[in-house]
Amino acid sequence: METGKFRRSQRIAAMTSLLGNYPGRLFSLTEFSQQLDTPKSVLSEDISIVKETMKVLDIGEVQSVAGAKGGIRFIPKMSLHRQKEFLEKLAQELSQHHRILPGSYLYYSDLISLPAYVQPMAEILASYMKQSNPQYVVTVETKGIPLAFAVARILDKPFVVARRESLMTEGATVSVNYVSGSGNGMQRMVLPRRAIEPGSRVVMVDDFMRGGGTAKGMQDLMKEFEAEVTDIGVLMASKSPEIKKGGRYTTLLILENAEEETGKVDLYPNPELFQE
Template sequence: MKLKRSSRLVDMTHYLLTHPHELVSLTFFSERYGSAKSSISEDLVIIKESFETQGIGMLMTVPGASGGVKFLPFIKRETAEQFLSTLITKLSSKDRLLPGGYLYMTDILGDPLTVNEIGRLIASAFFHQSIDVIMTMETKGIPLAYATASQLNVPVIIVRRSSKVTEGSTVSINYVSGSSKRIQSMVLPRRGLQSGAKVLVIDDFMKAGGTMKGMENLINEFDAELVGCAVLVETKEVSPKLVNDYLSLLKLNEIDDSGEIAVGIGNYFNYFKEAHHE
C-alpha cells in the first residue's frame, strides 16, 4: 500500500514497537509501503532519534545483505526512578502486611499498566542479553513474566507444583523452600524447554530464594542455560540468599513493631548501569 510519509512513519513506528528484538529488513518496509529504500532509511533515522530522545528504546542497524533494523526497548533512568518511587509509596501502606512477612501485591499484579511498566524495567536491564525464553513459577509471577516476554519478544514457560495431564510427560524435582525449610516439588513438561536454551527466571517475591534456586536446578535438568534472575520484591531479612546473582526492583527493608513497612529500591540500578553502559 502506498502511504503518505506521515502515515508511513506512524505505521512503521507501530510495527517496530509491537515487534521488539525482531530483525526487520529494509526490503520488508519498502515492499509494505511501495517506497524506495532510501526513503525508508530516512524515515528510520527520524524514528530512531524519536525513540532515543523519549527513552523508548534504541533502533539498532544490522549491516549486510541479510541485515535491517532491530528495535530494542529500554527505559530512561529518571523514568525508572519515578516509577519505582510510585511503587514504593503504594507498597508501604500498613494494610499490605500479610502473615509471614509477605506483602499484599495482588492489586498491583492485576493492573495491566503497572505490570507492563515492570516488564519494561526488567527487559531494559537484560536488553543486551541473548534470551530464548522466560521462566516463572505459578501463579503470581505469571503476569510479570508475560509483560517482560512481550518486551523481549520471547515465549513464557510456567513451572507448576504438580503435573497436568494435558502437558504430557514431565520432569519433576524436589527443592527446599528457603523460608519454611519444607521440601516441595516443581514440574515442567519435557517439551517445555529445549536443551541449550537461554533462560531468564522471573518471580514476584523472594525471601531466601528457594523457589529461584529450584528453578535454576530444573533448568540444569534440561541442559539449558540460566541467563539471569529477576524479582519484583526481595526481603532484607534473609541473608545470604540461596541464589547468588539476581535483580530486584524493590527491597522490603524493615517492618517495625507498629506495622510500619519500609520499602526501598533494590539492586536494579546495578544491572541498569551494566546494560546501558552508564
C-alpha cells in the first residue's frame, strides 16, 4: 500500500475502524505496523490511547494478547449501567399492549431483527458467552438467527444453524427429536455432519426459552458430535417453569405474564444480571 506515513490521529482512526469492523478478531501488531508503515513501538502508544478512550466512553474493551501469536482485539461492551438502561427500554417497548397476539403470545419479530436493537442485545449476551471460550455459536432456525449471528460476529466464531429438516444441499446429516417447550409437540433438529468438529465447545443462543426443551434437544444433538454446550443465552425466558430442562442459562429479559384479555404484559430485565 503506497500510503506513506500517517499522523497519530490517522493511525488511530484506521486501527479503531478495523478493530470495530471485525470485533473479536486478533490483529497482530506486525499487521498494523505494515499497513500503517509505522514502527511497533509507536503503535503501542497509539493503542494505549484507543484502549483508554474505549474504556472511558463505555464503548468496549481493547484486549492485548502477548506473545508471538499475540496482538490486539476489540470486544464491544457496555457498562452494567448502560445495559440496564437498554434492557429497561426494551422491556417497556415489548410490553405495549398491541404486541399481545391471540393465545397470549408476544409479537417481537420486528425488534429482534432491527440492527440497532440486535447489536446491544448481542453485546450483552456475548459478554456472558465468551466466558466459556466457545468454538462455535449455535442456534435452531429461525427467529433467533440474527441475534445468534450477531453474537458469533462479536466473538468471531463460526455460526451454525440447526434446521428442522435436512436439505439435499448439505450432505450427510445428524438429527435428534425433542419436545418443544412451547407445546408444539415433538420436533426435530438436523445438522450436517461436517458442521461441527468432534470434541468442540459450543454456546447456544436463542430468542425465547420456556421449558428448555429446545436447549435440551441441542445438548442431545451436540452429544452426537461429541461436543458440549457450555452455555446458553436467550433474549427472553418465561418466569415459569422456574427450572428449565436445558439447565443453566442466561436471559436478558424475564416474561412473567402476558394476558390477551387485559392487554397486560409483565416483562422486565433479568435482575440477576445486575446484582452486586
